[in-house]
Amino acid sequence: xxxxxxxxxxxxxxxxxxxxxxxxxxGVFWGILILIVLLAAGKGLENGIRSNFGDIATNTMxxxxxxxxxAYKGLPKGRRFTFKLEDVAAIRQKVPDLRFVSPRNQLGGxxxxxxxxxxxxTGAFNVYGDYPDIINQDPMGITSGRFIxxxxxxxxxxxxxxxxxxxxxxxxxxxxxIGTYIKIQGVNFMVVGTYKKNSNDGNAExxxxxxxxxxxxxxxxxxxxxxxxxxxxxxxxxxxxxQLKEQIFTVVRENQKIHPQDLRAVGHFDLYEEFNRxxxxxxxxxxxxxxxxxxxxxSGVIGVSxxxxxxxxxxxxxxxxxxxxxxxxxxIKLQIIMESIFLTIISGMAGISFGALVIYLINxxxxxxxxxxxxxxxxxxxxxxxxxxxILVVSGLLAGFIPAQSAIKIKPIEALRTE
Amino acid sequence: MIxxxxxxxxxxMGSNSLHVLKGINFSVEEGELVAIMGSSGSGKSTLLNILGxxxxxxxxxxxxxxxxxxxxxxxxxxxxRNKFLGFVFQSFNxxxxxxxxxxxxxxxxxxxxxxxxxxxxxxxxxxxxxxREWADHLPSELSGGQKQRVAIARAxxxxxxxxxxxxxxxxxxxxxxxxxxxxxxxxxxxxxxxLIVTHEPDIADMCKRIVHLKDGVIVEDKKITQVRASQYV
Numbered sequence: 001x002x003x004x005x006x007x008x009x010x011x012x013x014x015x016x017x018x019x020x021x022x023x024x025x026x027g028v029f030w031g032i033l034i035l036i037v038l039l040a041a042g043k044g045l046e047n048g049i050r051s052n053f054g055d056i057a058t059n060t061m062x063x064x065x066x067x068x069x070x071a072y073k074g075l076p077k078g079r080r081f082t083f084k085l086e087d088v089a090a091i092r093q094k095v096p097d098l099r100f101v102s103p104r105n106q107l108g109g110x111x112x113x114x115x116x117x118x119x120x121x122t123g124a125f126n127v128y129g130d131y132p133d134i135i136n137q138d139p140m141g142i143t144s145g146r147f148i149x150x151x152x153x154x155x156x157x158x159x160x161x162x163x164x165x166x167x168x169x170x171x172x173x174x175x176x177x178i179g180t181y182i183k184i185q186g187v188n189f190m191v192v193g194t195y196k197k198n199s200n201d202g203n204a205e206x207x208x209x210x211x212x213x214x215x216x217x218x219x220x221x222x223x224x225x226x227x228x229x230x231x232x233x234x235x236x237x238x239x240x241x242x243q244l245k246e247q248i249f250t251v252v253r254e255n256q257k258i259h260p261q262d263l264r265a266v267g268h269f270d271l272y273e274e275f276n277r278x279x280x281x282x283x284x285x286x287x288x289x290x291x292x293x294x295x296x297x298x299s300g301v302i303g304v305s306x307x308x309x310x311x312x313x314x315x316x317x318x319x320x321x322x323x324x325x326x327x328x329x330x331x332i333k334l335q336i337i338m339e340s341i342f343l344t345i346i347s348g349m350a351g352i353s354f355g356a357l358v359i360y361l362i363n364x365x366x367x368x369x370x371x372x373x374x375x376x377x378x379x380x381x382x383x384x385x386x387x388x389x390x391i392l393v394v395s396g397l398l399a400g401f402i403p404a405q406s407a408i409k410i411k412p413i414e415a416l417r418t419e
Numbered sequence: 420m421i422x423x424x425x426x427x428x429x430x431x432m433g434s435n436s437l438h439v440l441k442g443i444n445f446s447v448e449e450g451e452l453v454a455i456m457g458s459s460g461s462g463k464s465t466l467l468n469i470l471g472x473x474x475x476x477x478x479x480x481x482x483x484x485x486x487x488x489x490x491x492x493x494x495x496x497x498x499x500r501n502k503f504l505g506f507v508f509q510s511f512n513x514x515x516x517x518x519x520x521x522x523x524x525x526x527x528x529x530x531x532x533x534x535x536x537x538x539x540x541x542x543x544x545x546x547x548x549x550x551r552e553w554a555d556h557l558p559s560e561l562s563g564g565q566k567q568r569v570a571i572a573r574a575x576x577x578x579x580x581x582x583x584x585x586x587x588x589x590x591x592x593x594x595x596x597x598x599x600x601x602x603x604x605x606x607x608x609x610x611x612x613x614l615i616v617t618h619e620p621d622i623a624d625m626c627k628r629i630v631h632l633k634d635g636v637i638v639e640d641k642k643i644t645q646v647r648a649s650q651y652v
Binding site: 005324325327331408 | 473
């Protein structure tokens with residue numbers, strides 16, 4: 001099968017009519033090129049959306065209180081309630097497979113009044129009371145100093161970690177922030193660290209303007225007692241928060257004397273579910289890319305099949321001679337199929353290579369002209385290339401099959417008679 | 420070498436069938452040089468095709484070198500053709516993108532002979548037909564007589580039991596025809612069995628035996644004194 005003569009003959013046949021061979025090859029080339037480029041574009045969009053999620057732990061849900069909608073155990077409907085630290089402890093105790101349960105409190109917010117003062121400079125920032133775990137759920141890069149630690153929590157230290165945005169508004173350029181004091185709603189906190197968050201989202205500016213202080217200090221300084229404003233809960237990697245969240249709600253409902261059927265008392269946002277929905281979209285897009293790409297490729301393959309039929313027709317007499325000389329019909333069949341596969345693979349490889357060049361150029365222009373919203377690093381993996389190669393071999397086989405069949409269908413004596 | 424008994428062959432042409440061979444009894448000994456003569460439509464080509472396993476018989480039996488030839492599938496037929504028979508055609512039927520040597524080496528390739536040995540043998544047979552120095556030429560660069568000599572070399576390359584020639588001189592002028600016949604006679608002198616289909620009496624006279632076919636039956640089968648082609652060359 002892999003002898004020199006056979007390959008020599010394949011090359012001889014395919015090069016005997018260059019123009020026709022190149023035109024035929026173009027069909028396959030084009031099909032595989034479109035498949036590769038479509039997949040790469042889908043990947044680019046996927047990467048763009050993924051980077052919009054930033055570094056946030058995606059197996060996470062946020063949970064807040066909304067007021068009950070059903071009366072229960074003598075308590076009226078429409079009752080307002082707040083999470084307590086006991087809820088956090090109960091969740092940690094009763095629901096397995098949770099990685100982080102972070103209670104949070106918050107001051108300020110969108111369009112809030114100025115709440116932070118340093119000397120003559122003031123600003124309105126989100127101030128969070130947090131546990132050290134939060135840096136794993138909402139990652140940030142510490143640019144100087146440190147983040148909140150367990151000792152801060154235990155000692156209720158009045159320390160703060162501020163964003164680079166906060167630093168820009170409250171400090172002069174080049175001024176050292178660590179060790180200085182800022183006044184948050186009249187209470188002094190010492191800055192112990194600065195951070196910068198990664199985000200490609202529209203709120204890239206906003207997320208740098210946050211201040212993190214220890215949860216316990218927050219409660220004491222701003223009279224929260226053991227109230228918890230909201231929670232960020234992350235599940236372990238091998239379980240999904242979407243499956244665990246019902247258990248969490250049950251625990252909260254028990255603790256807060258909420259009717260078991262009251263679905264509206266606890267509000268939540270399931271990042272994981274959202275993320276999966278988006279991932280599902282990309283899966284669908286990948287299928288569409290394969291579908292369209294393979295259909296385009298199919299027309300190229302039909303072209304190959306067509307040309308092979310013509311080649312067989314042209315070589316009818318030659319095939320007759322060879323059979324008279326005693327060539328095995330299977331050998332002839334194999335020859336035709338190998339010609340077809342060879343042509344398909346060569347043109348397909350050219351398509352893959354050219355596709356890679358196109359992707360490279362797109363990336364080059366993306367890099368030189370700045371990023372485009374929602375489109376990052378279009379690329380195809382080695383797996384896709386392997387799949388493409390398998391598709392090529394199979395389609396070459398299919399393209400060669402009918403012509404090969406027709407090559408040996410005609411009897412040698414009839415083949416010899418044709419002129 | 421060849422034994423044919425009561426051979427019948429007919430072709431279906433739409434609703435009516437054409438009875439081409441109507442009971443042929445015929446045998447050829449080893450080392451014979453037989454001319455099969457007859458006018459167009461006498462069935463001589465059909466007979467040769469059946470002898471060459473390119474066509475199948477309807478009735479009767481055909482034995483080649485003691486092997487009964489019947490119920491062959493294409494693969495088996497190809498093997499037998501390769502092993503037992505060498506073909507020479509009127510229109511030479513060389514493969515035009517292969518050099519003279521590659522053409523001669525083809526039957527050996529189908530016998531799965533190694534590349535090197537194949538080339539050596541091909542050159543040896545080209546030498547025998549006097550075309551050693553034309554080994555690397557394509558058929559399009561050869562004259563008609565040269566092409567037919569390459570075709571004969573190719574037919575001989577597989578060392579067949581029987582050489583079948585269908586109008587080997589039909590496309591050649593008389594001088595070249597005699598050259599080719601001279602070659603065929605020499606091959607026959609070396610002990611090879613050869614069957615030639617021809618309608619030219621002078622070519623038939625250069626054989627050792629003439630079989631006349633008419634309307635699908637043998638009307639005459641006689642041994643003759645061979646005319647040597649070398650005297651005309």
